[in-house]
Each structure stands twice: as structure tokens, then as C-alpha cells.
Amino acid sequence: MLGRREGKVGVNIHDLARHLNVSIGTVSRALNGRADVSDETRRRVVAAAKRLGYSPNQSGRSLRSGATGMVGFMIIANRARASSGEAFFMTVFDGVQSKLAKSGMDLVIYYCGAEQNPETFAKRIVERKLVDGLIISQTTRIDRRIDYLIQRKFPFIAFGRSASGGAHSWLDLDFEGVAEQAIDLLCRQGHRRIAVATCEGDVNFGHVYLEACRAALARRGIELTDDLIHAVAMSQAGGYRLGESLLASRKPPTALVLVENSIAIGLYSKLREAGVTPGRDLAVVGFDQTPTSSLFLSPSLTQFRLSLTELGAWLGGHMAALIEARRAGATMPPARKIWPMEIVLGESTGPRIARAPDPLLAEPSV
Amino acid sequence: MLGRREGKVGVNIHDLARHLNVSIGTVSRALNGRADVSDETRRRVVAAAKRLGYSPNQSGRSLRSGATGMVGFMIIANRARASSGEAFFMTVFDGVQSKLAKSGMDLVIYYCGAEQNPETFAKRIVERKLVDGLIISQTTRIDRRIDYLIQRKFPFIAFGRSASGGAHSWLDLDFEGVAEQAIDLLCRQGHRRIAVATCEGDVNFGHVYLEACRAALARRGIELTDDLIHAVAMSQAGGYRLGESLLASRKPPTALVLVENSIAIGLYSKLREAGVTPGRDLAVVGFDQTPTSSLFLSPSLTQFRLSLTELGAWLGGHMAALIEARRAGATMPPARKIWPMEIVLGESTGPRIARAPDPLLAEPSV
């Protein structure tokens, strides 16, 4: 009725233009801050837009401009760090979003469910043109998403290293640095029989951390034998089972490094049941310090500090630059960022007391 | 060149049609499963689409059809449950997505950062027509998002009760049931001085749980006095401070119920430092049982089991129905769902030993 379709809700650019007795072109220019519009007109348009509650339809805008103004962040269900996982990513999102906002872009999160295929999922996002850029996380060693995105020439950043791809932008935690600091500390305390708890499954970082530890040990003339490598589920339950496995071991380690912190919670639980005290009977080094993780474990856990907000800001900033460059027809050199982590000493590696009663068989100190 | 614009990537419906020597209309019909297209043609189109990697541009499709095929799930940064928060929502997402997929819809998550205004954030999503429906979470007592969405007649579900709105669809945890079960258990064990740890800030559920506890106590002739109400941060640190506060109390409670489980972790930590054992010296009842939360607390925590996946499935299913109804021009009666939670007894309320040395002043049992 009266030119207004039945069931139509909201106001579009035509309504607004008609209301003001100007053309839609003028409305568009005024609202998009173009120079060639009089101050008076702009004021009227902006005021009316606010009053009528107009905001441009994103589909129309995207279709016309060829860009969506959105950046996707893809997370994968069953590869998540079981416990710290969620708080981990939320903090990262905060950083990403704050940076993107400065470029007038928005962050949307795509959650790849347990029963969905990550590669298909990523393809759908890209092909339907839902976003201008994509951040993928929880990369695997062979990650076909990366090959696809490169081949497709789509702006993306991988949060996590991979053997796939090559000259693409990625950011990852400093597993080598963490391994070096952890192994250095433990060796200086006299440990030589050091176990590594890495994650099972196909996420890449477990493998990266394991090799980093192997290398750090090798630099000190210590070989990491298979019986010292434990692939566990990244969960409290995984940590609990790890504890069982260590306690049942015929020749247990004197020290242990973990690839993730929820493992520590379950491990502590099992160790306490067995009367084994971390830091006294077994040295334990955790991983990332997050509010979720083991701030309140007792004895306190030696772990590594990092700023997830700043990490997210790096992702957001680099993504904005990638998209900006593409828009300008330019090409940007891919960035590779190793995110620093700083050790925070806790009681779990605290001065080793050689004479303490030790249910685990201790190796003689060097 | 050759009609192919510089820099153009991907193939659109015209390319595909030209390639097959059919019209774009036929391609569209074939791909959208319309009846009026020959089997032979459909086969050819589908095969070519797959081979050329065609998938429809979502902006074009949305613009034309007036629907996006997407459902938004808005989560808010600084209102998140600090620790269990993330795993909590991820599990819900899984359920939502599995249901939406059956209706051919997708889930996108919008993360409202700490510095953004939730109402403005929600408005932007709706007005730009980014989604066909919106699930909002972490509702406040007065939640202007709800008023807005109702006034706008936009399909939405609130995950969390609110004093705002009224005849809209919402789902919430069974705080009354939890309070009743918790208070019943504690009273039957002889407790009469029962404290309630609720959450600070403006999320509604802290208030709901507090009042539910007050009512459950009143039914048993017990008044919940102000000194027994603790508003704490929903975090391990909040739980730690709660412990400090309880220990410093001149007339401490003999039992305590918590509105969230990360509080339990910090609380346990402080209690252990003070030599106070949950279940012996102080009865503690936690809240939602999640993998993240205190599965491995010792003594084990009495808490409540719920299926977050099924909860998410309810949200997804109801949202699909809401959108379907709107599409058909029909109107659906709003649903209100109280999600059941079932008590899981742990050692933290385990048989009270009256004669045990009790650092906290115990009230005489009834």
C-alpha cells in the first residue's frame, strides 16, 4: 500500500531519499562520507537516517562493492583445547576485533562442528563470498585448507604452523622458545630423565612442541627416547590418565613438560591421590598461562606467560593490511610471526629436594 | 579479457550458464532443486558446477531472496563465565549447528567485545540484515536488546531470562530446580546456616539463582540474611577471595552453594591453604557440570548435570521453526523452556561428620 510492500520491515535507501526529497545517490554519498556533498545536505541525511533507523543492507552493499567488510575466524570443535580452549579463543577474538574495528571491519566467528569437514567448511565460506579474509586456527600438519586458500589467492592467516603451504602468512606460539626455557631449567636442576606430554590427534602443535623438546634435549646431549613421549588427550581426563601411566612406569621420569595446561589439572589430581607432590617428587612444567588454566593449582605450576589480546591484535592488524593491499591491487609479502612466551616460575619445578621420599624412581643428579 | 574482467576470481552463474549453453535461469533452477528441469539438464549443471567450483554468491542470493540462511549467536565478552565460559558455549554451538544444518541454515557467532555496547551491537546485526534470526545470550535483568528485537519483530531467542520483554521465546537453566535440590540436600543434612555465592555484575542469572535459593530456604523456615550472600566474580580468583571472606567471617556458614563452578576451583584452593576440607568442614554445592569445571576437584564437588548439546539443539530447532513460520507468513507462539539439571552427589557434601574438628564455627544440627 502506498508503494510500501506488505510485510516490508525496515527502511531502505529509497525510502530515505524520498523522505528527504533527494536522490538515492545523494543519500549514499552523504552517508559514506564522500566529499562532493554539501554540509547542509549531509546533516539532513545523517539526521534522517538516524531518526528513521536506516542502515544499509549489507547484501546490497557487498554485491555492489565486491567486499563484505567482514573477516572470518574459523574454529574447529573437536580440535579445541578441551578446557582452556574457550577462554583462550575469546581473548584472542577481543584483540582481533579491536584492530579490525579501526579499519571499519567486523569479525565473525565460524564454528566448524564436530561432524563437519574443515576443508569443506572453509571452502563454503570463501566461495559464497561471506568474508574478505579468513583466519584459520588449529592447523594440522597437512592442512588442505591452506593449499586451497593459497590456490584461491584468498587473504588468510593461519594461526598455527603447518607443513602445507609455504609462502603464506602465519602466526604461532614460540614452541621452540618454550621448549628451550623448560629444558634449560630442568637440566640446570639436574634432571636428565625428562618426559614430554604432547597431544594426540592431528593438530600440528603437539608435533612441533615434541620436536622442539627433542632438539633442546639433544643440544644438551640427552636423547629423548620413545618411552618418555606421552601422547595424551588435551583435557583433564587426559592428564589424569597420564598420571596413571607415569605412576605405573617401571622407570619413571624425574621431570615432565606439558603441551597444554588442562592436562596439568588432571595430572595433579592423580598425583595427589598417589601422594606424589609436583616440585618435590616430580618436576612439572606447564604451558600457557591463562586465567582458566592452573593459576590456582597447588603447588603452583611453572608455566609461560603470553598476551592473547596482543596476539589477536597482531592477527587483526595483519589481516586488515592484507585486505587493504589486495583492495589496492598490491601484493603483500607474507608475514611469519613467532609469538613470544615468557617463563613464570612456580613451585612445580621449585628447588628440587634430593633427599625427599620419592615414590618415583629418581635418576641420580648430574 | 575475453569478457572476463581483470582480477576476477571464481565463477558466477553467467559463466556456468555460458559454459553449458543454457540460460542462467536454468542453472538456478537446476541447482536449487526445482522440479521443472529435466533430469538430463540437472545432471549436466550439477556436474559442471562441481567441476568449475561454482557456488552461488551469498550476497546476490540474499539480496534477491530476502533471507540470508544464517542464524546469529551473540556472545558478550565481559559477561562471560570466566573459566567454564568457553567450553560451555562451544558445546552449545555444536547442538545449535547440528539442528540448523537440517534446515539448510548456518550458524555464525558474533562476539561483542569488551568495549562494545551490546545493544548497539545487536542492532547492527539486525539492521544490516546479516542474519535471519538471532540468539542472544548472557541476558541482563533489564536487557534493551530484547525490547528492541520485539519491537522490530525480529525472530530471536534469549538464552537467559530477563525482566525485559515478555511474550518472547527464551530458554534458561533450571535455577529454581537446582536451588531446591541443593537446599533440600543441605537441610536434610542438618545445615541451617547456608551461604549463597552469586555473581557480581549485571547478568540476570545471579539474581535469579539468589532468589531461588531464598525461596527454597524460606520454604523450610530459614531466612537468608544479607551476611550470607556473597556477590563474587565468576572466576577462580573470585572463588579464592570468597574463601578469604568466609574464613575471616565471625560467624561462618556450615554450607555454601555456588552459582558457577570456576568459583569452586579458587575456593578449594583457599580452603586447602587454611586446612579446611570441603564436605567435612564446609559443605559445598557447585553448579553446572562441564568437562572444564571441577571434574577433578578433590574432594569431588556436588554439582548438576545437564546436556549442553541438547540445549543447543533445542535452540537450533526452535529457531528454525521461528524462521520457517515467519517465512510462511504465520506467527508462532513464543516458547519458554526451563532446562533441567540433575544433581550429581560428590564428596563436597558427603556425609557430614559432626565430630570432625571444624575450623569454621558449626551451627548445631536440627
Add this chain to the structure above:
DNA sequence: TTGTACGCGTTATCAG
């Protein structure tokens, strides 16, 4: 400074 008109990619209507 402003208005007009085209096209972004798609689906739907209407002839054929």
C-alpha cells in the same frame, strides 16, 4: 553540488 542510470549475482515470473 545533485540527479540519473547502470550493474553487482541471484531468484522468480512469465512467455514460449
Add this chain to the structure above:
DNA sequence: CTGATAACGCGTACAA
């Protein structure tokens, strides 16, 4: 069963 064509809402050349 298929092809041509008109929208959907917007941004932007180009003309005035």
C-alpha cells in the same frame, strides 16, 4: 521444459 527479463538495495560513473 527452457529462455529472457525484472527486480532485490546499493555505490558510482557520468551528465546536468
